Amino acid sequence: MSLSVTTMTEPVRGRFGEFGGRFVPESLVPACAEVEEGFRDAWSDPLFRSELDELLTVYAGRPTPLTPARNLSVQLGITLLLKREDLAHTGSHKINNVLGQALLARRMGRTRLIAETGAGQHGVATATAAALLGLRATIYMGERDIERQRLNVFRMTTLGAEVVPVTSGSRTLKDATNEAMRAWVADVEGSHFLLGSVGGPHPYPWMVREFQRVIGDEARRQSPAVPDVVVACVGGGSNAAGTFAGFADTGARLVGVEAYGGAAINRGSPGVVHGTRSLVLQDDDGQIAEAESIAAGLDYPGVGPEHAHLASIGRADYRTVTDDEVVAAVGRLARSEGIICALESAHAVAWVLRAAGTPDLPSGSTVVLTLSGRGDKDMATLAGGAA
């Protein structure tokens, strides 16, 4: 594919085609520019890279395995390989990005991390890195998410982070992101804004994808051959971006799976929110809509700009699944493979369950699926009768 060689490299002037950019208040422009410079410098510094690699290995438990799903593969008539981010420290892929950005923050002389969180996985990872590196952490979390992810709130406070409930708007991830950016404006000198996904102003979509690239790079090395299909769930899109980055220059088909109620790519339109131009759920006036998903981590009306770009040039396909399919997928994976995955990750599983044996995913295909996180945090939601 001729397009593939030009995808998923450093964006030119912060743009992925017509998407991306830096739509932030003037107060934050110099701070974003500093993060960009700091990241570019760190990423080309072998010392920084080796310190991060070391942490990813001895602290986060990388490389994570690529596990053949023995029973499901037989049942579905495909070869299904699971990239096990659920086994990374703190229980999801979020730790990859967080360790990278926290090291960068320390290198830039920042003493506090500010983060938004939805499911709480990014908040837990941020609190973890802060504890490890001796930084303070302030985590913004929507009131509604605090209610449905109590376990993760407790993990964050146990790790010494301050969790600030956000009561504005829909009281979920989008509002927590607004609040985190407001907090950053008020403390750009002391704080690093540790964004958890591939959205936000330049350089975040690029930087977070690079920190998550380790998922795709490892999976590529671990795969016996280039798979036919690579699939991951998409909220903001960081685990998918990191996974895709390892395969963008191959012939593998890339599939991202969105929650039906948060399907910015399938059901959104171009818009500017949280500092970037991408696809977003919105009304005719440009008011951002509230997403609706059983998975708090996918309950977000936008998506990273690089995914909007990959969709627009046809390099990746994006599908949606419903909450019911997702709940069923958690159970099916658990009983078939002995793995309880996160509701977010189950979106990718649900698509495979639905598509296997159809023209969308023909029998005999080899599939690499990123299982972005483990399901412990969701047991209360599932036990409570699926929200």
Next chain:
Amino acid sequence: MRKMLIPYVTGGVTDNWTDHLLALQEGGADAIEVGLPFSDPMLDGVTIQRASDQALARGVTVASIMDDLARVREQVRVPLIAFTYANLVFRRGPAAFCRLLADAGISGLIVPDLPIDEAAAVRAAAADAGVDLILLVAPATPDDRLREIAAHSSRFIYAISRMDTTGERATLAEAAAPLVARVRAFTSLPVTLGFGISGPAQAAEAGRAGDGVVVASALMRRVLDWGATPEDLRHEVAALRAALDALEVSADRTAYAEVSGHRT
């Protein structure tokens, strides 16, 4: 020189918001900022967030605000400046959006999440429609950016007085006066200070530093929390006006004293 006083009202915050708007004018406003509410106002503190949420919950749209303005157009004598976020501008398209503003009699536009690097299309569309795109500067803005922003500004430069969101503060930020001084090195346009200015004393202080002041949250809080009537707001604005005019009188006295050789 008369110090500019620019009070703010969120479009559609109440049924009778245009009465509030006219009261701001009666109180002595030189121009009025009209907020077009956005669901995700990243640079606003809790007061303007609440005002925006309240307006949106009332079912307000950009079109309904323009209709409301059309009804009072004959009575409005001061320039109106729209304050809104980039997504509302891009959703309609910069050209259509700016024409809509111009048709409703709005002559200025402030978009806090549209830094100069991203502003080219909106700047061109605004110019075509005869609307001034007013750019913001912040204490963190380095001199090379200040120069560029000053070169592309029309009417006045909006200086964000502190590194924070909108919202009342007890004192004027220390960063305010030095920022105005830095901007003045690059332009002869007036420099207006906003963010955090909450009463006559602070307005006077800001007026001493700059050429004008924007007051928003202090007025909106009175509407949201106290149910302030248009008449109440007229009083508030008149008090701000008096504080700024008092500066002018003392400045004139200083000037007179200097001209006549009697140093004070």
